[in-house]
Amino acid sequence: MRIRRGPPPSTAVRGPVPARDTAFEADALAQLDSLYRTARRLTRNAADAEDLVQDTYLKAFRAADRFEPGTNLRAWLFTILHNSARNRVRDQARDAVVVDSDAVERAAGLAAGTGPAAPGETPESLLLRETLGPDLQAAIDALPEAFREAVWLRDVEEFSYAEIAAMLSIPVGTVMSRISRGRQGLYERLQSAEAGRPGSIGRQPSPVPVGQTEE
């Protein structure tokens, strides 16, 4: 799949590009929320996510002439976002993306871990019943970065394997294995969270801390 013609704009910032289709900017800005949510997952921090998104748009607008109209603008923007995130981590020499090797091991050893489900219950129905959006979000944010990014791009942003592979500059097989490990890691985390929860069904709704679902 062909996503872009030139190399993705990285750190180089060039002078203003004179003539551009205003539809390009409008289409690019329409991706703002998606890019921001993905930036939140990559940085796990609102201020860094905002800077990252702004950085992404600056590069995108300045490289607009290198975007081939009719190709996948959304994937192009996410490529810039991904590269910007990597550059920032490198520039700041800050290890924001520690790979949690324990989590990888736990994910790999998943098959042995989980007990049998109650009759009529599938793992899916159990998780669906017990896991709310904020729990899931927290579990995703707790994944090692490579897995977190792959699962997010696939399952939430709905990119194809090929698009993600082009975006991250990795083989399609690696994309699939990261998605797989990410999902298994999530399953593991949510299952153990479930097991650690006190008897949940009572007359009153379980208290949800104020502001947990809103920022």
Added chain:
Amino acid sequence: MNSCDTINALVTPYVDEELADREREAVDRHLQRCPPCYQRVAAEQAIRGLIQARKPALRRECASAALRARCAGLEGRAAPSARIASSAAGAVAPFASAWRRRLAPFALAASLVVLVGGAFVYQLTERSTTVMAAELTADHMKCFAVNSVLGTRQPLSVVESSMTGTFGWDARLPENPESGGLELVGSRPCLYGEGRVAHIMYRYHGHPVSLFMLPNAVRRQSLTSVMGHECAVWSSGGRTFVLITREPRDDVARMASFVQASLARDIK
């Protein structure tokens, strides 16, 4: 012939339903006689299904109006044809935090535009009623948690005029909810999907009951159990109503028809 190693690479596309028939059948056959692979597939399917179901919540987080204004301003910086922020932004280094503060007034203006433009349009999503019920149940729990902290109460007249003001809905809520065992707590506008829904809170023998009204949405009538709650769904007058509580099914059905009968005075 199909060892786990061979199947391994096919598991994720299998879960994502992206395999050709022959490959899918090969995986199916392997799964029937390999419990570890079966369990792995079940786990991946569970997570994929969960993320699909919770996608509205995962996508609820949006870029702030300030960020939106800053990014739109970048476009102005590159092309002099100009946006509102370009003159303010031009003199300042792009990543300076001072920039953010200077643009705050524009951000406020942008947020007002966004509110006027989009907030009251509720678009029906294609998600299943169960997923909608689960999402609203989460809001039900959250709003009652907030209410129990704040302890606010609103009289019927305030709730009804807020419905008219916010949603253009001349709500005819039950005038004597006590006769149905209900006690009015108050109302909140909740964010759901692409817009706002009305959330009217009651208590039934002290236990929380929520009535949601989704404008411009029609759903089939149903009574669904989700996350330990019972959810009665019905539509009338182009609006969908969802009543959620943890009470027994029969009580829920009774409450729903009580509220429904009262609201029906609205629809001639």
